[in-house]
Amino acid sequence: MSAVGFNDCYIALELSHRTWLIGYLLPGSDKVQTTSVAGGNAEALVLALLRIQSTIERSPAGCAAGPLRVCFEAGYDGFWLARFLLNRGIDTTVVEAMVFTLKAYLLGDRWFAARAATTVDEEDAKSLSRERTQLKKERTHHVNRIRALLVLHGVRSVAGLWGGRWREALSNIRTGDGRELGRFILRELCRQFERLDLVHSQLKALAFPSKPLSGVSSQNFGT
Numbered sequence: 001m002s003a004v005g006f007n008d009c010y011i012a013l014e015l016s017h018r019t020w021l022i023g024y025l026l027p028g029s030d031k032v033q034t035t036s037v038a039g040g041n042a043e044a045l046v047l048a049l050l051r052i053q054s055t056i057e058r059s060p061a062g063c064a065a066g067p068l069r070v071c072f073e074a075g076y077d078g079f080w081l082a083r084f085l086l087n088r089g090i091d092t093t094v095v096e097a098m099v100f101t102l103k104a105y106l107l108g109d110r111w112f113a114a115r116a117a118t119t120v121d122e123e124d125a126k127s128l129s130r131e132r133t134q135l136k137k138e139r140t141h142h143v144n145r146i147r148a149l150l151v152l153h154g155v156r157s158v159a160g161l162w163g164g165r166w167r168e169a170l171s172n173i174r175t176g177d178g179r180e181l182g183r184f185i186l187r188e189l190c191r192q193f194e195r196l197d198l199v200h201s202q203l204k205a206l207a208f209p210s211k212p213l214s215g216v217s218s219q220n221f222g223t
Contacts, residue, residue, distance in 0.1 A: 007066030142196040
């Protein structure tokens with residue numbers, strides 16, 4: 001890739017937890033240069049980008065500084081960094097992660113895929129779906145664990161897995177050989193059911209997301 005004949009400065013970011021690597025291509029050059037800032041330090045990133053832009057006018061080519069063109073892969077950082085840069089007037093493009101781009105390429109798709117940065121409200125709304133999905137996985141985990149513990153003692157079914165009077169059901173259970181459940185296995189099952197009850201209650205709360213949480217405000221989180 002070469003930026004010869006263009007005044008734009010092309011910049012690619014590689015974001016990791018510890019370090020943000022900055023690769024850039026100056027106008028009139030075909031050599032990619034790199035620098036880095038600490039991961040998560042957006043202000044340091046902006047300063048580094050401005051320093052890169054200032055080197056254009058000091059370069060031997062003597063080009064006038066054009067706009068910065070920044071891109072990075074969509075990842076666990078979400079879109080907050082894209083919004084941060086866009087709000088500071090820096091042209092920013094978020095692209096599909098390479099693993100998805102490569103998969104699409106192998107399937108015959110030759111188009112480059114960019115993703116529009118979501119708004120704060122759009123990204124916040126997605127948290128409901130993500131949390132609901134996670135809670136359903138946790139519910140399945142607890143249900144499977146309870147069933148597995150009971151099968152070890154010859155018990156094939158139990159009431160209360162989907163809500164209900166599970167304590168009473170456990171007290172009436174008899175093992176496959178006719179015994180009451182041991183005190184330790186009974187305590188473990190009670191703890192598993194308590195965790196399951198919590199998941200049930202949180203899933204129920206997500207059915208009414210507009211209901212405010214009592215005693216919780218943005219001030220509780222230091223914002």
